[in-house]
Amino acid sequence: MVWLVLLLAIFVSTEAALPDPPSTGTTTNTLKWATSADCSGVVAFSGTQASVDHAKVVLAETLVDKGSGYDAQTGTFTTHCPGLYQFSFAGYGSSNLLLTLKKKLDNTDSWRPVVSAGPGGGANLILLDVKAGDQLAVFVDSGKITDSVTFSGYRIAKN
Numbered sequence: 001m002v003w004l005v006l007l008l009a010i011f012v013s014t015e016a017a018l019p020d021p022p023s024t025g026t027t028t029n030t031l032k033w034a035t036s037a038d039c040s041g042v043v044a045f046s047g048t049q050a051s052v053d054h055a056k057v058v059l060a061e062t063l064v065d066k067g068s069g070y071d072a073q074t075g076t077f078t079t080h081c082p083g084l085y086q087f088s089f090a091g092y093g094s095s096n097l098l099l100t101l102k103k104k105l106d107n108t109d110s111w112r113p114v115v116s117a118g119p120g121g122g123a124n125l126i127l128l129d130v131k132a133g134d135q136l137a138v139f140v141d142s143g144k145i146t147d148s149v150t151f152s153g154y155r156i157a158k159n
Contacts, residue, residue, distance in 0.1 A: 039081035043067030043155040047075075050091065050149035057091070057099070057138040057149055067155070076137045077153055079130045087153040089138045090123035097121045097143030106133025116141070127156070 044066045047059030058075035065072070068080045079085075091099050098118035102111040114136075117124045120143075130136070138151045 038068055039158070041067060043069060043081050043083075043085075044153065045070035045077060046150065046152035047072060048148070048150045050145055050151075052140050052145060055139050055141070057089075057140060057145070057151060059149070059151060064152075070153075074137075075151070076135050079132055079134045079136075081155060082130060082132045082159040083155045084127060084129050084157040084159075085153050085155050086125065086127050087136060087151075088123065088125040089117070089149070089151045090121075091117070091138075091145050091149030092121035093145040094143040095120050097145060098141040099124075099145075099149070100139050100141050101126065102137060102139050103128070103130075104135040104137075106131065106135075111137070111139070118143070121145075129159070131159075 044064055045062065046064040047062045047070075049060040050057045051060065052058070053075070056075050059072065062070070062072045070077050077087075087101060089099060089101055091097070096119050098116055099121065100116040101114045101124065103114050104111045114128070115124050115126050118141075128136075136153070138149070
């Protein structure tokens, strides 16, 4: 009987030690994720071979995806692990191409421009202090892209 109680206690404590997986859209789940073991390591992503979906750049090939946050299906990075991040993007296309990195704060519906590159494309690199739940993505504000667009980000320091 003692062995059964001991095994049950071990099982319950093992299950309790596992962090909840991230859930998009809620601050509570994002904050839970930000305190989990996955935030102790590297958070980095990089992708290429772009298409455009409702003006947002979606990258077909993910080159690096460490930690949590980048959704290759939507082209959006959602911050689960807050900190100081470096984001970069580059792209070329038509002579009137304007690419813009935009940020959507947690619990808001609107994307706000952070930095742009263009006309005709170009590149930009920026450091941002992002909080849990903030989202970032690259948008095509005008013109047409070629598939040479890239979008990358990585956490430099934890908050």
